[in-house]
Amino acid sequence: MKRFRYEYGAGPLHLVGSIATFAVAGYVALRVVDGSVGAPIGFLVWFVGAIFLHDFVLLPLYSLLDRLPRRAAGVRRSLPDDERRLVLGRREGKWLVEPAGASVRPRRVSWLNHLRFPVMVSALLMLLFFPLILGLAEEDYSMVSGQSTDGFLERWALITAVLLVVSAAIYVVRRVRAGAAGRER
Amino acid sequence: MPAARRPPLPIPENPPPGPFRREFFASPLRGPWLTSIIGSSLLPLIVICAVTGFLSHAAYDPRPAGFSLYFFNWPSGPTYLYSVTQGLHVITGLAAIPILLAKLWSVIPKLFEWPPVLSVAHGLERLALAMLVGGALFVFFTGVLNIQVYYAWSFSFIPAHYYGSFVFLAGLALHLGVKAPVIFRAYREHGLAPLHQRLDSTLAESPESDRMAAEAKTGEETTTAPVAPGPPTVSRRGLLGLVGATSLGLAVMAAAQVIGGPLRPLGLLVPRGRSVGSGPNDFQINKTAAAAGVGPADVGGDWRLVLEGPRRVELSRDELMAMPQATHRLPIACVEGWTTVQSWTGVPIRDLARMAGIEGPAQVLVESFQKTGGFTSTTLSPNKVANPRALLALRVNGADLSLDHGFPARIIVPALPGVRNIKWVGNMAFSAPTEA
Numbered sequence: 360m361k362r363f364r365y366e367y368g369a370g371p372l373h374l375v376g377s378i379a380t381f382a383v384a385g386y387v388a389l390r391v392v393d394g395s396v397g398a399p400i401g402f403l404v405w406f407v408g409a410i411f412l413h414d415f416v417l418l419p420l421y422s423l424l425d426r427l428p429r430r431a432a433g434v435r436r437s438l439p440d441d442e443r444r445l446v447l448g449r450r451e452g453k454w455l456v457e458p459a460g461a462s463v464r465p466r467r468v469s470w471l472n473h474l475r476f477p478v479m480v481s482a483l484l485m486l487l488f489f490p491l492i493l494g495l496a497e498e499d500y501s502m503v504s505g506q507s508t509d510g511f512l513e514r515w516a517l518i519t520a521v522l523l524v525v526s527a528a529i530y531v532v533r534r535v536r537a538g539a540a541g542r543e544r
Numbered sequence: 545m546p547a548a549r550r551p552p553l554p555i556p557e558n559p560p561p562g563p564f565r566r567e568f569f570a571s572p573l574r575g576p577w578l579t580s581i582i583g584s585s586l587l588p589l590i591v592i593c594a595v596t597g598f599l600s601h602a603a604y605d606p607r608p609a610g611f612s613l614y615f616f617n618w619p620s621g622p623t624y625l626y627s628v629t630q631g632l633h634v635i636t637g638l639a640a641i642p643i644l645l646a647k648l649w650s651v652i653p654k655l656f657e658w659p660p661v662l663s664v665a666h667g668l669e670r671l672a673l674a675m676l677v678g679g680a681l682f683v684f685f686t687g688v689l690n691i692q693v694y695y696a697w698s699f700s701f702i703p704a705h706y707y708g709s710f711v712f713l714a715g716l717a718l719h720l721g722v723k724a725p726v727i728f729r730a731y732r733e734h735g736l737a738p739l740h741q742r743l744d745s746t747l748a749e750s751p752e753s754d755r756m757a758a759e760a761k762t763g764e765e766t767t768t769a770p771v772a773p774g775p776p777t778v779s780r781r782g783l784l785g786l787v788g789a790t791s792l793g794l795a796v797m798a799a800a801q802v803i804g805g806p807l808r809p810l811g812l813l814v815p816r817g818r819s820v821g822s823g824p825n826d827f828q829i830n831k832t833a834a835a836a837g838v839g840p841a842d843v844g845g846d847w848r849l850v851l852e853g854p855r856r857v858e859l860s861r862d863e864l865m866a867m868p869q870a871t872h873r874l875p876i877a878c879v880e881g882w883t884t885v886q887s888w889t890g891v892p893i894r895d896l897a898r899m900a901g902i903e904g905p906a907q908v909l910v911e912s913f914q915k916t917g918g919f920t921s922t923t924l925s926p927n928k929v930a931n932p933r934a935l936l937a938l939r940v941n942g943a944d945l946s947l948d949h950g951f952p953a954r955i956i957v958p959a960l961p962g963v964r965n966i967k968w969v970g971n972m973a974f975s976a977p978t979e980a
Binding site for chain 2: 367369373374402406407410418429472480484487490491502504515
């Protein structure tokens with residue numbers, strides 16, 4: 360058993376589970392190759408393409424785009440050493456490092472999330488419903504349903520506007536309340 | 545102390561620059577706890593989505609080429625059975641997407657972990673992860689595009705989505721087995737305490753800096769917790785709140801097109817969230833006459849319904865209207881996850897079975913005279929023929945069927961997917977039940 364763990368890197372159950380999982384993948388591969396899904400190359404392209412599009416296009420893109428408002432809001436890239444907090448409250452407290460002066464830092468309400476949240480939601484809605492919003496599905500959609508994709512762009516724009524306005528309003532309220540609390544001290 | 549594992553392949557110890565270095569990922573929110581809580585929220589939605597997905601597969605004709613595995617006969621009731629199962633499928637599917645994206649964000653550092661392969665087990669795990677991530681993105685993405693009737697691919701959606709789900713779920717099962725100890729430890733150590741942290745008190749999880757000690761304790765090499773955390777810009781509960789709210793919004797929109805009625809307009813961005821009008825035939829169409837190649841010339845006075853069986857009978861529309869009619873409120877429940885409920889009037893199918901000469905249980909092959917489109921026929925098993933609410937509908941909401949809704953006659957059967965409620969019926973061939 361120890362030898363097995365040494366050579367393989369985990370217990371035998373791990374190997375059994377892995378084999379079962381790859382057996383399923385093998386069955387699906389057979390179905391793809393024998394034409395059951397219609398277009399084997401297409402299936403493979405979409406499958407691999409999905410991973411590529413998300414991990415190497417979408418995620419880096421939104422991460423990079425997020426840096427712009429963060430920098431504008433004055434968020435530093437990393438903490439200086441004396442401010443580094445390491446741990447989420449380990450029970451034995453061994454790793455807990457509290458930054459100096461943290462408790463007297465005044466509470467600032469930043470506009471950052473009030474911009475990020477509506478933009479992220481709006482972008483996700485576009486990502487999900489772009490065939491209707493941008494009219495790309497017009498041909499098949501209208502053939503099937505008898506309705507047009509006209510109007511979806513306006514709906515998405517309206518939702519985006521409402522999200523931004525509501526977020527801005529909440530920001531104003533939070534600033535006013537924080538200001539009042541600050542004056543009371 | 546003997547080494548716990550065979551030393552890794554001769555890969556350079558120092559990772560290449562960029563995301564392969566752990567300092568690259570600075571968000572202080574990442575860590576096993578965040579990933580565990582996101583995963584725990586995602587799992588019930590995936591389970592419901594998967595189960596209802598397989599049920600949908602069973603509800604379709606169980607014997608087209610290539611499908612198998614189902615040994616039970618789809619029940620003939622309750623009436624809203626498929627509405628509920630397929631509605632839940634699309635609702636949970638859409639609602640899962642924001643949570644899925646958050647999950648992938650929380651574990652992205654693992655994509656670039658260095659060294660890339662530590663052992664055979666580790667390498668196999670990473671391959672299985674490709675199945676999990678690829679499978680998940682594939683089924684969710686194809687599902688979302690399919691409900692918008694945007695067929696951007698060359699493969700056949702139904703088998704591709706079906707087999708894709710096998711890859712996804714198999715990868716998921718292994719993943720859950722491997723990560724269960726990590727998840728339990730995260731909850732044991734922290735409970736739900738991080739949810740109480742406001743932005744100012746948001747702390748990062750500890751990265752295990754000593755590799756061997758980490759591996760001995762956690763059973764895995766590195767976690768997603770940052771080694772050089774930046775300052776938090778949002779608390780964990782802020783992030784989870786955003787994800788949850790987005791998920792809920794999508795679920796509400798999807799539910800609106802299932803429940804319909806006064807709630808339908810809440811489906812602002814879903815395909816069937818708009819009212820079609822107020823007339824008796826103004827409700828959602830699941831395939832227009834134009835799409836099926838049916839025109840006014842095909843449905844003139846010389847149309848006859850042909851009943852085949854021990855007796856062959858031809859009936860005109862007037863003759864059908866003269867027979868005893870039944871009226872029932874029945875749904876059209878589409879695989880795209882929308883439902884519309886209307887009041888249908890017509891001849892019960894079991895009356896037609898008797899007319900064709902079958903007194904006891906009967907099954908029927910219903911064929912449409914439409915020229916194009918898939919699903920131009922369906923076989924109804926005896927339990928469905930016997931259901932008194934299964935109709936050959938001639939009128940809806942008190943008016944004649946419109947051409948788009950299947951004039952001169954269509955079947956409307958409880959509990960079945962919309963596509964099996966054949967429109968523009970030409971032929972009904974009754975027979976005694978055969979073995980499945």
